[in-house]
Amino acid sequence: MRERRGRWHGQEEVVMVHDTTMRMSFVQLGKGGFGVVYEGRRLDDDLKPDHPNPLPKEIALTILVNKGHRVPEIIRLLDWTDHPDHFVMVLECPSPCENLVEFIRRHGGSVDEETTRQIMWQAAHASHMCCLRRVFHRDVKLENLLINRETSEVKLIDFGCGDILGSSPFKSYHGTAAYSPPEYYSRGEYCGWPATVWSLGIVMFTLLCGHFPSDYDLYLLQYKQWSKPGCQKNAVTSSGFSSM
Known part of the structure; x- marks a missing residue:
């Protein structure tokens, strides 16, 4: 036990x-x-x-x-x-592997919806288990997700920006700015679980589109109006990590 x-x-x-x-x-x-x-x-x-x-x-x-x-x-x-x-x-050293930045570059700048779904299920599971074990990774991003080029297995790495996950909100942010939750800038504080989901969403959007979401992309996503040719209408909003 x-x-x-x-x-x-x-x-x-x-x-x-x-x-x-x-x-x-x-x-x-x-x-x-x-x-x-x-x-x-x-x-x-x-x-x-x-x-x-x-x-x-x-x-x-x-x-x-x-x-x-x-x-x-x-x-x-x-x-x-x-x-x-x-x-x-x-x-441990999974081999042969690369981070998701290299993976996207090798696939022409973005990946298809099914590949994104497979990657995100694993990334979400890893992040979910971190939170359940009271570890706030705080830097879930493309560079910190390794993928095995032969098996497509994904591993979350680098807890250098992390912290113990408690019930109190965090007042400072030590991860990568492009993945930081919007409430940190609007309220000056944020909680670990929602911030983790936000960073996973940024990862997923970047896998599908090959770039970070713009303010206009985020506006369209908020009202479920975002779309991309070749993707299902709910490809980004139905992330596969709703349990978090």
């Missing part, structure tokens, strides 16, 4: 990870312009894990999102080590 929960200790966020062999907590030690550092401890005996140094946030999130049953659409962390001024992550 596996269980995850989070709580606050003063100004420190504690994320607990429970499974049948180990119970871990990650406590935020501090953050700077390039990341946040967490310290991990075993809850059973209050000892730190074998690695002597605190966990960088990207590593902590990658470990947390892979707890539980394996999700093939999420990249796995195999090992890691740190150095005085950087850390090294050893990740």
Whole structure:
């Protein structure tokens, strides 16, 4: 049985990870312009894990999102080590693969509706599992989705902009501006689940059209008036990730 929960200790966020062999907590030690550092401890005996140094946030999130049953659409962390001024992550390497920017370019600038549907189902599933495991990726984009050129399997990578997903809205945005949710600019805050769905929508539109949606595209989409020759009328609005 596996269980995850989070709580606050003063100004420190504690994320607990429970499974049948180990119970871990990650406590935020501090953050700077390039990341946040967490310290991990075993809850059973209050000892730190074998690695002597605190966990960088990207590593902590990658470990947390892979707890539980394996999700093939999420990249796995195999090992890691740190150095005085950087850390090294050893990740699984799907081969042969490319990111979706390269994939679109190789297919002439955009892809057909059926291919887009297959890619988006996997991207949405990966993002959905991240949110269920309380990991907010915050940078779901073409560059962070790898696709196997032979099997068309998709993997979500790079949790460097991520955070723990809680009930409170976020006040700052650390992902890629082109994928940022509109409510961040209109209200100065946003929530993780809707922001994830928005970024998936940008990915899907770009796969189909070969460019980011313009303000006019977004206006037409809002009123379900957008269309593209060769696509079903609801190709963009029926995304396949309504469960999110």
